[in-house]
Structure formats: C-alpha cells, structure tokens
Amino acid sequence: MKVRDCLVSAPGKAILHGEHAVVHGKVALAVSLNRRTYLHLKATSDGTVCINLPNIDTFLCWNLSEEAGQRLDFDLLKRLRDFMGLTNGNLDTSNMATLTFLYIYMSLFGSGELPSLKVSVWSELPTGAGLGSSAAYSVCLAAALLCASGAIPAPLKEWDHTCRWHQEDLELINSWAFQGEMIIHGNPSGVDNTVGTWGGMLRFLAGKIIPLSRVPLIRILLTNTKVPRSTKVLVARVKDRINKFPPIMIPVLDTVDAVSSTCEKVLTEMTREPITGEHYNTLEELIDINQHLLNVMGVGHPALDMVCRVTLAKGLHSKLTGAGGGGCGITLLRPETDSAIIQSTMQDLKDCGFDCWETSIGGPGVHCILLSYTFVLTQTQTHDSFPQILLPSNCSSS
Ligand SMILES: Nc1ncnc2c1ncn2[C@@H]1O[C@H](COP(=O)(O)OP(=O)(O)O)[C@@H](O)[C@H]1O
Ligand SMILES: C[C@@](O)(CCOP(=O)(O)O)CC(=O)O
C-alpha cells in the first residue's frame, strides 16, 4: 500500500489559567504559541515502518512482516506494550512517544495492508516543559496518519504555502490526538490537543470548546526552568491529593474555576473598552492567586518560586503553566513595561540558568505545509542530530 507524503505542523500552547482543574471538569483558558512541532511523513518501499524523533533521541525501525504477526489477539494497546516489552514502570519519554505512534498507526492501518513509511518529527517546543509538546506531537501524528490513510482528504490550500482541513476533519484529528494524549498523560482533559488542532485562544470546559474570537493582544514571557517533570505523574499527584482531602481540594478547584472565568471576563472587557491599568492590575492579581492555588495542589517547585520572585522584583507577575513541578512559567508584560526592564528581567532569569523568551500568542492550528514550498527545517542548537530537510514535491492533491 502506497501512502501520500506530507509535512504537517501543530502549535504548542500556554495555559493562562485552569491547568489541573480542567482535568476535574473546571474551566481552562489556553492559547496557542508561535512555537511548533513539524512532522514529515514519507512513503518508503523497503517494507519497514520507521520513526525519527531527534528531540528525544529515538530512531526506530520495524520490519512490517514481523510486526504484522503480532497484531491479532488482544486489545491493541496491550499488544503493542507486549510487542515493545513495556510495563508501566518503563513508560519513559521514548517509549511513550513510540507507543503513541504505533497505536495510531496500527489503529488506522491495522485492518489492511500495513504501509511502509518513515515519520520524522522535529519540534521548536521544549519536551516535557508544560508547553504542550505531547499534544503537538499527537496532533501531528493524527493529522499525518489520517491523511496518509485516506480517512481525511488532502487539506485545502489556505495561504501561500499552507493548507488546512475542514471542521469535521479537524474534529477527527482532534479525537485521535486525544487518544495519543491518553497514552502520554494517562488522564488528559483534552485542552492541549484541542488548542494544537484549532489554534487561537479558547475556553475549554468538559470537552466543550468556545473559541475566544476577540482577544486583546497580550505579551508574555515564557521561562523554562529546565527542571524535568512528567505531566502524567503530576496529574496523578493532584488526583491523589483530591482523594485524600476532598473537602479541602474541591473548593480549591472551584476557586481556580472562578479565577479562569474572571480572567475571561476581563479579557473580553479589554476588547470592548479602552484598556486601562486597572485591567492589567486585575490580570496580575489573578496570576498571583492562581500560582498560590497551584502550590496548594502540590505542583509547585522551588525553581518556579524563583521565577515568580525574580520577575516580581521587576514588578512583573508570573505563574507556572501546564502541569508544573518544574517546566515553564509565564510572565505577563504590561503595555507600558519599558523594554529595558524586560531585557534585564530576561537576563536575571537567564542568570538563574533558565531559558527565557518573549512570545506572541494565538498562532494557527494544525496545518499541512505544501511540499512544493521549499521548506527547510533548520537545525537548532539543541538538536544538532536532526538533518536539514529540503522537500521537493507537492503534498496536496488540490
Ligand atoms: N518532539 C517530540 N518527539 C517525540 N515525542 C515527543 C515530542 N514532544 C513530546 N513528545 C512526547 O511527549 C512527552 C512529554 O509530554 P508531557 O509530559 O505531557 O510534557 P509537555 O508539557 O511537553 O506536553 C515526551 O515524554 C514524549 O513522549
Ligand atoms: C495539567 C494539564 O491541565 C495540562 C498539562 O499540560 P502539559 O502536558 O504540561 O503541557 C493536564 C491536562 O489538561 O490534561
């Protein structure tokens, strides 16, 4: 079976408010970032299925005839775990990413002839740092494999060099990406894959998505403490704490919910009336409140406290974003904040050993990049092993 080549890309995300609470049915406000994950799927003819995942040093190939023999009797995920020799104890970075790929690949192609192909994934997002790298990876896998299998059509040309799918195709991509997130997160809310699929800023509540079409332009700093952590472990930690202290923790989740709703109200006001210092004061207070609530949930970290302290010394307010326990924090920049202050804050954060950058928010969701558009995925300083890809022909049949 010959499949269609394609190059897809999906954005990372920042959660403004509502991380963890969203897993327990509360509101989250999330926004896509201008840092993305790219996936190149190439049909091959050597009877193998290969994955190149340079961000996590994973390069694997399976012979399709051997794999095919493994695939009939029990539940697919269990069979794939057995096939890879996995137990819960060794579900590390590489195994989770591999299992996610194999799960979607086998689910989409397993009832027919398995296609020979190579999937290469490269990301501008730090892995496991709270910016939704797992969701961007799952969204890219879902889009590329659904497209290759013919389950969704080639996307329609959007701008010069990108093309995008229809609403119902995006819904299918999102539902498969959610399954990928289930493998990586254990019990995901679905907010990350939803932002990765649709992009923009949205309100997410129990699977319901409300895109916020009019949002003020907000500037934020992202700081990666580089303290490694796993979303799956942190989500499980919060659940344990809720089970241990329900009368204490349930009101905490309700308070986070109220923080998210209040923030949404302020953001909406900021699109309807002239933006004032009072709007920003409220946004800053909400950030401080939520950071304390996340500490109560048990997902803080001394490095994140440091981000809050260093930025507050310059009058700027920060909170963790994503699962916490390390990873990234966000800092709100006020419109009047002098660029010299921003630069010196960034320098102070870098002096702590953190990575720090200013970002624009609200990038587009998953799309396909026309292979006719000569697109170079450049090497980054951290992923020297990834080859430059210079892609020659066209991925769209439209
Ligand atoms: N570029 C990538 N290539 C392969 N796997 C990835 C990539 N980015 C993320 N992953 C998978 O996602 C996992 C990190 O997910 P998670 O702990 O949820 O952190 P994040 O906050 O970045 O989403 C990694 O362990 C890996 O399995
Ligand atoms: C903690 C949580 O709310 C967000 C996790 O985001 P990330 O994997 O840390 O980028 C979990 C979820 O919503 O599934």
Ligand SMILES: [Mg+2]
């Ligand atoms: Mg994740």
